[in-house]
Amino acid sequence: MSSRALSERPRLRSPGRMKYDKARQTELLLLPERVVELNEAAGAILRLCDGQRTIAQMIGELETKYGQSGLENDIVEFLAASAERGWIE
């Protein structure tokens, strides 16, 4: 994913869905024949993939949320891997 893609608005690939799982206290990505257990950062990023926010906006929100800067590379890399796995479109 190049830097031009910062204006893209990724969303979870239908019919995937996110769920916060109380029993495991973790975010899950639910897919038709699969359940993916996510770590906190992955869950936080995928939660923002709503087709409305641009990647640039997501980076801004996550940097504010975690009180950190310089998250762009990690987030863009994770989104590229997620697209590769068919989780987002």
Add this chain to the structure above:
Amino acid sequence: MRPVSLPYALTAELTHRCPLRCPYCSNPVELQKRENELPTDMWLNVLEQASELGVAQIHFTGGEPLLRPDLELLVRRARELDLYVNLITSGVGLTDQRASQLAEAGVDSIQLSVQAASAELADSIAGFPAHELKRQAARRIRAAGLPLHMNVVLHRANLHLLEDIVELCASWGAERLELANAQYYGWALRNIRQLLPRREQLQEAEAAYARAQERFGHRIELLWILPDYYEEFPKPCMGGWGQLSLTVAPDGRVLPCTAASDIRTLSFENVKERELAWIWRDSPSFNAYRGYDWMPEPCRSCERRELDYGGCRCQAFLLTGDARAADPVCVRSPHRGIVADRVHAAAHGDAGLSAYSYRGR
């Protein structure tokens, strides 16, 4: 022993009744009758217990789950519990009205089965004129705004038509297609002479699969489920016994997998008598093959045991009479000869369609 994990998925076999009579049906040979099926309130209770236990995904299946008039109610409750809802159906009985009711109740994904690319062959496999009804069901699923996922069981009579089947599913608008080579339990084991393909057929099908990926891969996600009789090592069945998922049969018995009732040496608990959480964590049947302590040789000292858990317990029982034995698919199993004999018989036999032993309805 490792601590017991939480189940991700529950397969709810709402009924064994089905208009189709496929000779590889995954239901047990002894089908449960309607009067033994759990009533609605008990299924609602199972859904609640499952959600509490950590289940995130529910597969409503059968038999044909559309035969249950309470299906929409169960779907709605599952969604209220924030479960991901899959419906696995033959499509028979899916009217416009039911498709829109199910979508409205919150079905996340529907998996529609198909038997072959032409109605004539498909209907002879299913033992019922279902193919045209399936075409209509596919259209209705899409019209209801649901993504269409499909599956086909592959065997001797349709494996050579794999590309046609992929083309058909793509033309019906499927976004995903499971190409599942038949697994030999229950009904399929009864019909193995008619179903098990020859090795060359399988090699041709693998080439056809690669071509289909090339032609249709951009518009339909294809999944190839391996035919384990032709592998050297067994499949890591169910991700390990009692590790990832559970099945509730129509009569309320709780099984580690849909084929497990074939294992006559185990008795399975019922949701009518026990809490689901107790059955998952503490019942003798779910603990029978957890971890590695139960394993005899050659699995016990095998470096692959953490990859495949010794393979499938049901297959071990059905072929050797001992559910603890190494899955006979494994080249290291002393019983590999049983699988090899069947593969050999497939290479030399030429059984026709007419000889299927069809399941009852």
